[in-house]
Amino acid sequence: MSFAFDNSFARELPGCYVKWQPERVPGPSLIFLNRGLAEELGLHLDHDTTALAEMFSGNRLPAGAEPIAQAYAGHQFGNFSPQLGDGRALLIGELVDRLGRRRDMAFKGSGPTPFARGGDGKAAVGPMLREVVIGEAMHALGVPTTRALAVVATGESVYREAPLPGANLTRVALSHLRVGSFEYHAARGDQAQMRRLADYAIARHDPALAGTDTRYPDFLRAVMERQAALIARWIGLGFIHGVMNTDNMSIAGETIDYGPCAFMEAYDPKAVFSSIDRGGRYAYGKQPDIAQWNLARLAEALLPLLAEDQDEAIALATDVINDFSVRYRHHWLTVMRTKLGLAAREEDDGADDLALAEDWLALLHQSRADFTLAWRHLADAAAGNPAPLRQRFTDLPALDAWLARWQARCAADAAAPATRAGAMRLANPWLIPRNHLVEEALTAASEANDFAPFERLLEALARPCEERAGFERYAAPAPASFTATYCTFCGT
Numbered sequence: 186m187s188f189a190f191d192n193s194f195a196r197e198l199p200g201c202y203v204k205w206q207p208e209r210v211p212g213p214s215l216i217f218l219n220r221g222l223a224e225e226l227g228l229h230l231d232h233d234t235t236a237l238a239e240m241f242s243g244n245r246l247p248a249g250a251e252p253i254a255q256a257y258a259g260h261q262f263g264n265f266s267p268q269l270g271d272g273r274a275l276l277i278g279e280l281v282d283r284l285g286r287r288r289d290m291a292f293k294g295s296g297p298t299p300f301a302r303g304g305d306g307k308a309a310v311g312p313m314l315r316e317v318v319i320g321e322a323m324h325a326l327g328v329p330t331t332r333a334l335a336v337v338a339t340g341e342s343v344y345r346e347a348p349l350p351g352a353n354l355t356r357v358a359l360s361h362l363r364v365g366s367f368e369y370h371a372a373r374g375d376q377a378q379m380r381r382l383a384d385y386a387i388a389r390h391d392p393a394l395a396g397t398d399t400r401y402p403d404f405l406r407a408v409m410e411r412q413a414a415l416i417a418r419w420i421g422l423g424f425i426h427g428v429m430n431t432d433n434m435s436i437a438g439e440t441i442d443y444g445p446c447a448f449m450e451a452y453d454p455k456a457v458f459s460s461i462d463r464g465g466r467y468a469y470g471k472q473p474d475i476a477q478w479n480l481a482r483l484a485e486a487l488l489p490l491l492a493e494d495q496d497e498a499i500a501l502a503t504d505v506i507n508d509f510s511v512r513y514r515h516h517w518l519t520v521m522r523t524k525l526g527l528a529a530r531e532e533d534d535g536a537d538d539l540a541l542a543e544d545w546l547a548l549l550h551q552s553r554a555d556f557t558l559a560w561r562h563l564a565d566a567a568a569g570n571p572a573p574l575r576q577r578f579t580d581l582p583a584l585d586a587w588l589a590r591w592q593a594r595c596a597a598d599a600a601a602p603a604t605r606a607g608a609m610r611l612a613n614p615w616l617i618p619r620n621h622l623v624e625e626a627l628t629a630a631s632e633a634n635d636f637a638p639f640e641r642l643l644e645a646l647a648r649p650c651e652e653r654a655g656f657e658r659y660a661a662p663a664p665a666s667f668t669a670t671y672c673t674f675c676g677t
């Protein structure tokens with residue numbers, strides 16, 4: 186097998202990685218293959234499954250692969266580790282896809298590297314299929330995300346609280362550059378390496394800035410802008426990443442590292458599911474502030490590049506980081522207007538629409554309404570059927586008062602009701618990966634070797650905005666007893 190790899194990171198950034206090989210696995214079997222993504226990458230995977238399993242396990246790498254473990258640092262739950270790095274991941278190579286975009290192909294779970302810090306370097310079937318499900322759901326919802334190309338069960342056990350079937354995931358990303366990649370060189374005071382890394386990131390992600398005098402502050406601003414847009418999308422869908430450490434924040438602006446993430450059911454800004462996030466640092470509603478905090482860490486790392494004069498560098502960095510609030514508000518308002526079925530209005534500052542959205546969210550909170558279905562039923566209300574919506578609220582007079590305001594605002598736009606409802610249904614999915622169904626699918630796959638629920642779930646999530654017969658159970662909220670005790674684990 187041979188892929189058209191072009192490994193720019195390995196070529197251009199010695200000192201940012203170590204060359205390393207995946208560990209051999211005893212009994213590889215292919216349990217997931219993303220044919221659509223393979224196609225996008227221009228890969229012709231018409232080999233038998235044994236050959237594919239050998240390849241995606243790492244036992245037999247395609248020609249042109251140059252596996253490396255990338256070095257990075259990171260703030261984890263606020264505490265700085267100067268050296269993390271790919272402990273169980275390897276960048277296998279880069280491909281230029283059919284749209285001309287450079288994409289990383291990387292393994293996760295391919296054995297311990299020099300960055301493993303005592304970890305086993307392995308991954309289990311359940312968490313890797315979880316990364317498949319949530320990533321594919323995010324992709325279908327139009328949210329920038331890394332995606333899974335393949336998962337291989339390795340035929341060996343990995344030990345967490347109990348022995349679990351082991352797996353190796355192949356992940357595709359616009360890059361694996363993170364905030365922590367820059368923190369790594371900052372911690373070592375290695376400005377030359379930092380400059381090389383920044384110029385590499387600029388050439389790859391912001392090529393219009395390459396070679397300009399203001400490229401470093403402009404790059405910081407571009408990363409900030411991508412994150413502001415991304416977090417607004419998460420917030421619009423009730424997504425909680427769960428472990429927004431700086432080593433899990435992508436420079437390319439993709440959602441990356443699906444560990445203890447979850448989608449919220451009842452609307453609650455304080456919602457948190459991760460077992461290790463006891464303080465709620467990464468709660469749903471905290472995500473914009475955390476993104477800004479992480480960007481401030483990136484700004485600090487880049488400081489020596491921003492300007493020769495330190496005060497000037499600090500002023501430039503502060504400007505960008507403060508602007509996150511403005512840009513986030515802009516993206517959030519855009520997301521909310523789209524979900525509310527309202528056209529953007531350039532002539533006003535958005536304060537009225539912002540208040541309308543906030544008051545709606547306050548109603549959702551008060552009624553503990555299912556976030557996804559409440560929005561979906563608002564689209565039904567736009568089409569002239571408010572009954573399903575009214576069923577989800579406890580304070581009906583308050584809901585009706587809000588609906589009257591919303592309808593008055595809708596009337597200011599030209600769209601016909603059916604057009605508005607159609608647009609709203611594209612912005613307010615019928616299906617999200619509900620936690621109980623994700624768990625059900627992963628348990629069947631991991632414990633009973635039964636992949637049917639996983640495949641059916643993927644089929645459902647591939648078209649999240651269409652109300653298709655036969656998929657009704659995927660739209661229904663989890664039993665309250667499930668959500669009350671649901672907890673996601675980082676020990677992936």
Ligand code: AMP
Nearest residue numbers: 269270271272273301304305306307442
């Ligand atoms: P994560 O929480 O998956 O983003 O990982 C944080 C850091 O821990 C990264 O440096 C990972 O490479 C490393 N890591 C996580 N799990 C393992 C493992 N089982 N073996 C080795 N390193 C790991």
Ligand code: MG
Nearest residue numbers: 432433441442
């Ligand atoms: Mg990570």
